[in-house]
Amino acid sequence: MKHLPLVQKLGEKLELPGEALGEPKLSIWGDRLALLENHGGILHWSDELLALRWGGGSLLLHGADLRIRAMDGAVLLLSGTLTKLEWKE
Amino acid sequence: MLHLWERIRGLARVELRGAEPERLLERSRLEGLTLRHLESLDACTLRAELRQEELPALERLARGCGFSLELLSLRGGRQTGRLLRRRRVLLLSLLLMGAVLAASQLFVWQFRVLGCERLSRGQVLRALADCGVEAGTFAPGIRQEEVRSRMLTLLPELEWMTVNVSGSRATVLVRERRETPELRRTAPADIVAARPGIIRSCTVLEGLALAEPGDAVLEGEILVSGSVESLSQPPRQLRAMAEIRAETWRELIAVCPLEMLRIREQGAVSRRFSLLLGKNLRYLDWIPGKGLDECVTIVHEYTVGAEGLFALPLTLRVEERRALLPTDAAADRTEEMKAALLRRLEAETDGEILETGFSVGRRDGLLIVTLQAHCLENIAQTREYVP
Numbered sequence: 001m002k003h004l005p006l007v008q009k010l011g012e013k014l015e016l017p018g019e020a021l022g023e024p025k026l027s028i029w030g031d032r033l034a035l036l037e038n039h040g041g042i043l044h045w046s047d048e049l050l051a052l053r054w055g056g057g058s059l060l061l062h063g064a065d066l067r068i069r070a071m072d073g074a075v076l077l078l079s080g081t082l083t084k085l086e087w088k089e
Numbered sequence: 090m091l092h093l094w095e096r097i098r099g100l101a102r103v104e105l106r107g108a109e110p111e112r113l114l115e116r117s118r119l120e121g122l123t124l125r126h127l128e129s130l131d132a133c134t135l136r137a138e139l140r141q142e143e144l145p146a147l148e149r150l151a152r153g154c155g156f157s158l159e160l161l162s163l164r165g166g167r168q169t170g171r172l173l174r175r176r177r178v179l180l181l182s183l184l185l186m187g188a189v190l191a192a193s194q195l196f197v198w199q200f201r202v203l204g205c206e207r208l209s210r211g212q213v214l215r216a217l218a219d220c221g222v223e224a225g226t227f228a229p230g231i232r233q234e235e236v237r238s239r240m241l242t243l244l245p246e247l248e249w250m251t252v253n254v255s256g257s258r259a260t261v262l263v264r265e266r267r268e269t270p271e272l273r274r275t276a277p278a279d280i281v282a283a284r285p286g287i288i289r290s291c292t293v294l295e296g297l298a299l300a301e302p303g304d305a306v307l308e309g310e311i312l313v314s315g316s317v318e319s320l321s322q323p324p325r326q327l328r329a330m331a332e333i334r335a336e337t338w339r340e341l342i343a344v345c346p347l348e349m350l351r352i353r354e355q356g357a358v359s360r361r362f363s364l365l366l367g368k369n370l371r372y373l374d375w376i377p378g379k380g381l382d383e384c385v386t387i388v389h390e391y392t393v394g395a396e397g398l399f400a401l402p403l404t405l406r407v408e409e410r411r412a413l414l415p416t417d418a419a420a421d422r423t424e425e426m427k428a429a430l431l432r433r434l435e436a437e438t439d440g441e442i443l444e445t446g447f448s449v450g451r452r453d454g455l456l457i458v459t460l461q462a463h464c465l466e467n468i469a470q471t472r473e474y475v476p
Contacts, residue, residue: 041115046129068127073118 024054026085034061034078042076050078060086099141099166107156110135116150141166190401197226197259199392199400204263208246213261216243217252225402228254257400276473277326280313282306283470286335296329306335312469326474333469334440339462341434343426347456350413352385359384361408384410419456423449430460440466 011021019025025037040053045068050061066080105113110133117124122143128136139147141163151158173180200217202210217223220239222231231252240250248266252259280296288304296313300306315329389407394400427447434442444463451457 041118042111045111045114046132067129068124070123070125071114071118071127072123073121 024059026059028082031063031082032079034082036076036078038074039076047080052076054087057087057089060084060088062086095140096165097169099168100138100164101141101144102136102138102161102164103144103147104130104134104136104159104161105151105156106134106159107151107154108133110156113150113154113156116154117147120146120150122146122150136161193401194256195228196257196402197222197228197231197254198224198257198402199394200224200259200261202261202263204265206265208244208263208265212244213250213263216240217261219243222252222259228257228259231259257394257402274473275328277315278328278471278473279311279315280329280331280333280469281472282308282310282312282333282335283468284308284337284339286337286466286468288312288333288335289465290332290334292332294330294332295327296331298331300333306468315474329471331469332467334465335468336443337464337466337468339434339438339460339464341430341460341462343430343458343460345422345426345456347419347451347454348415348417349422351416353412353414359410361410363406363408365404365406366402384412386410419449419451422456423458426456426458427460430458434460434462434464438462438464438466440464 007021008023011018019037022038024039027035027037036052036059039059040055043051043053043058045051045066047066048062048064050066050068052059052061061078061082062084063080063082066078066082069077069079071077107113110129114124114127114135122139124137124139126136126138130136144160148158150156173183200214202213205213214223217236217240220236220243222236231254233251236252237250241247246265248264250261250263252261254260285307286305288300288302288306290302291298291300291312293313296315297317298313300310300312306312312333313329313331315327317325317327319325387409389409391405391407392400393403393405430447431445434445442462442464446461448459448461449456450459
């Protein structure tokens, strides 16, 4: 069984939202827009694929005409046509 | 709004070229730079937009990662400032406009009246003008209590009112007085015939019935008496109550002149344009077209401003004069008059309409439409005793 860090355990006990503790969060509007918070960095970006460091693994967003509408230290807003999501350990 | 603020602060669009652009994106993320509208042109080239103040930081990062940075365009910020410095008239006009807009917010230029049912918007606004609140009134000078007291005196139909001023727009909220419901009256009364007819049924709840089914009665004839005889006591006076259904024959007449003036929809229109600056000043005024003798004037007013947000003391008034043409009323008003007579009959009849018929005639330049109706209705009418 995977042991959670102390901060995460405490957060769960206090019922705090995960993003407040720095956990990555993904929100998707239809298949056109995705908001990614607290990701660990961009591994790859092209028109068809965006790969991000995601917690302990990585998150792959496949699609067409993928464009980064905005990004800063914590948030990335992606637009385009999303076709597939993939998590990798 | 946020985007507008960013534009004012100034934006730069850059093209970055180098191996593995993801490295640069990662570094800029860690530096806290905000990049927008990223475009991947090929595996080694990307374009991005960022704040002008963040440009030196990105240049430094690009150098560190071995990227070349090309500035494509600069928008807003200092560029706009420089542009305005060169165009002083434009700058002064913008400042002047801002000042006028700010000053105009202190005066009321637009009115909205809510809650009118029996009173018209015009009546409320005229009374409000008599109280000193009209277009151009200094908004902070409006004394709510004083205006309310005077308005309630001027318009007895009002129960309550208030004026809410938001920017240059005043919203007048009114609540009209409700009619006091009629209480059940107990004064002694007879039931008389409201109109002549032949009685078909009588339902007497109180009083002494003097008529019965099959009787022909005239208007005003007593049908149920409120005076009840007693063998041992003097006559008792009470309020008679009954429903008397009778067959009636009604005749309603509508009259209108045979020749009428109608507003011509198209052609022969004269327009007069006025530009009103503030309350009274008429800045511009001209009348293209010829004046018309027989005409009506329709006024359209267009206030400069954003609906619901603010209004400027600048109004374009278009007075449209349309010719009045004599038309034959018989041709197009007959059906209208028939419909109006039917509506009147339905409103006046407490029962059912069995049969209707119309006759149309012309006499002395008048169009006369007569409605004959056969009805079965309640003709009971309460008539109180006159002391």
